[in-house]
Amino acid sequence: MSDLRLVVFDVDGTLVDSQADILGAMMSAFEAVEIAVPEREDVLGIVGLSLPEAMERLAPDAPARMREKMVEAYKSSYMQRRRDAGTQVSSPLYPGAAAALARLRAVDEVLLGVATGKSRRGLDKLIEGHGLQGIFVTEQVADHHPSKPHPAMLHAAMRETGVAADASVMIGDTSFDMEMARAAGMRAIGVSWGYHDRKALQAADVVIDRFDDLDRALEQIWE
Template sequence: MKYKLVILDWDGTVMDTVPKIVNTINRVADQYAIPRESEDDTKSIIGLSLETALETLFPADAHRSTELAQAYKHIYKEVDSTPTKLFDGVEKVLKQLVDQGVKIAVATGKSRQGLNRLMVETGLESYFITTRTADEAESKPSPDMLNQIITELSVAPKDAVMIGDTTIDMEMARQAGIDAIGVTLGVATSEQLEATSAMFIADEFEQLIEGLT
């Protein structure tokens, strides 16, 4: 393996949650009589911390972003029934990395509570040596999450890689001075990722091994 540390985004990278996120945001807009944005515009804010995402998507309602965020959390957990699942091959790849002595971490725009819940539901918690959420760091694309992780684990930037499905993830990695790998499983298209600093782009999760070796 090229790297000692692999850092993964969660939504749209490890788990197929993008349709549920988009649907939940649309339900929040409907609840507050805010015009829905296009699907592409809504997808474009995935990866940002929740309040930052809502402020970016609905600037005219930025003054009530905290209220919108609370509504989002309720709808996501209790109301919306859009199914979510791990992408094919996720656990197989994680096991292969751990077996080869690679450390694995998560850097996500999810809340701590949200990530912890999904870690338990998916049974993946034991694979990750550390995680950072939007509650503990500046919102992506600030490199804060990545800087915290590599500092905590005493890993040099050249020995770490960020894997994500958004141009926001790629920009965060660039600002942190670490390599980036894009996946086309979630938000960004191959063409969008090719326009970033991504050094490899995978269309399937299991293809990541090729980019990591």
């Protein structure tokens, strides 16, 4: 029986705080088709979903072709904002995130992964911008999977690493992350500093308030 453990992180709202760029890019997307921009809470409420799913939720009455234009406008605006400000400014790591990743990576039995609603290009730019190359052994992105909370990303992560669900944990800030973990048969750790209210994380095994609490939370789950 393998002693390996798999820890999969969500990105936006969990590892990095990209809400300023998300809100700005979403405003550009709605302005591009001359639709009223949703409230801030509504926009942050869809973080974690793939862009097509997000646009469908935020603009359910818009024709499919219009939503496609909104997706492209969002991507263009988001990338421009990151180019203008730089990754470390536009999507800064949350306090303690880098240290937590370093601590976990130093444990031989622990494999790190990512499951994100970002595109492959978006994740690559983020990893490069923060110098996180080589940290994650499995990286699941929206290009190749159904949107969260479908468990396809986590199934792929477990398949790629050879780690079973009972030895795997998903860490995220949204209800979509928690529901995805449950659908994949994995345990889940919610983080309170992200984009969904703490009460939306009821499906989590535990909710932590800072990265310094992560190691103990993982120990409790694996005990």
